[in-house]
Amino acid sequence: MSVGSPALAAYSLVLTALNARLVYRRVQHIRDGSRNTVARALVSLQQVPLELTKDARLLAFISVGDQWRQEIVDRLNQRNAWSIDTGSSVAWVIIAFVFTLVNSFVSLDKSSIASGGHAVGILWLWLLCLVIGWFWVPTFTCGELRSAVGFVNQKAARKAARRIRIGAHRVVNYTRAKFTGLSRRARRARPVTDFVHEENEKVKEGSVQEGTKPIGQELGAKANPLLNPSHNQSTVSFQLLPESHHGYDQRSASADLATNQSIVSMARSAAGYSIAQSSIRPDRDRLLISKDPFNSLNRDEFRLAATFNYSRIMGYLALVDDVLIALDNLTNEKHKVGLSRDVWYRKLSHWSSTEELGDL
């Protein structure tokens, strides 16, 4: 495909770079410590077909841990590094091309009528551009993504075994998206829930806090009750996390696990396991799911080579938009609440346990 249409490959390359740039620029409007990490994660997801699940607001909880961050940074550095091999190969090609040109000019009168390598050399020149270009633009192949995720997942599982999960995961997108990176429609989109009103209801929320569960059980459950609106309220598990300096970090532990799990499943399904996987378990407790190959209009989305990034742009940018809106709302909420962890967790539990906002 790339040789068949260099224009398309060049288009993909520029598009990938533009997307990465867009993500990095938009994310700068978010006042959250995890913003650059989130941006890196998003940029690295360009090469797999993705879709957010119905309960994708959970993604607002991506506040990714140290291992994940370190791993991604390492891999990005790895990708961008020019090694001696690649440099010398490219240099060799350039030298050969220059010799062809020189030969073409020196032996103008003697050259055969076939016009030699000059025309053909120029015709293949795009290949050199693309090879160099893909060194500049960070790409993650599916295998790299999977190995990174596998590594992080182990760590996260170990970490999570020590911690308790807040069951209440839901975030209601309560305020307008304020940062300028968003479209006007996105800014208009958000209804506002009444903060004072929710504070008044704290008393009622207290009843939800019984029925705690450690994280292992929670994940082992067939369907996450929190994500199932029709489910009985009494099964909602909620427990205040242990004390620490940063309430935010504590919360992120559970998010870590959820995120990594979903990314694992995403990477797996991208590798072709999707059908088997989805027939066993419903997608309900995943943040990111791989698109369904049978229901997609564009089959190129499922080709994992970077050349096919052009076919993923719509889904990818929509996903970026969703994630950033959610993250921004979450951040605004955090600042508004003033980082009081008690209030914050109570609000979360409230949102996750009531369906009073159902008409929104």
Added chain:
Amino acid sequence: MSGTGSCLTGPRQKNWGIFEARPTGVFPPGALNSMLTASIFALVLQCGTTAAAAIVAVFTPTVGLGCRSLGYILYGGIALLILFLTIVSTLLARISETRNERSTIVKCFTAFIATAFHKISHLLAFINVTGLILLSCFQFSNFLDNCYCNASVIGRGTDSYVAGSYEGWIPTMRNSRIGATILAASSVSIYMFFLWLISTPPPAVDDL
């Protein structure tokens, strides 16, 4: 297949429920701008290299459109056609995916066109690959070194001839080759410079 057969049951309907925050715009913000920019630079790269190759071939005696130059132009043209079809297909697929169930005509029609364009572009790409490799092989194995090709019959018609010597043509050849090289180099450098500009390294991890 997926377009006609399953377009009604097809791309999943997004039902966010109480988390309805997603603006229901058809194209996500920034998508169209990116696509436009990217396609312009792809166009520059492809046209520059192909046109330069064609210029070299055309201005090598006998001057005129020959087998080789026609091959180059066809190659570049088909590559651009593939780019165009793919972009249209991406747009239509997105339109089809975001339409709601009620507008079945629009949904199915766009899905059909998108799928068809997608398949056509794949077919064309296959043809183009074969053509390019064959062309390169023929040229280097002197298969194209025959009367028909050397006389540029395709471009000149009955006026064609095989040039015996290059005597008077040397300056033309030299100038055209210099021009072609400059054209190719400039288009490549425009593309690479732009790519270098936009591929900024990610910012350092900061903690607010």
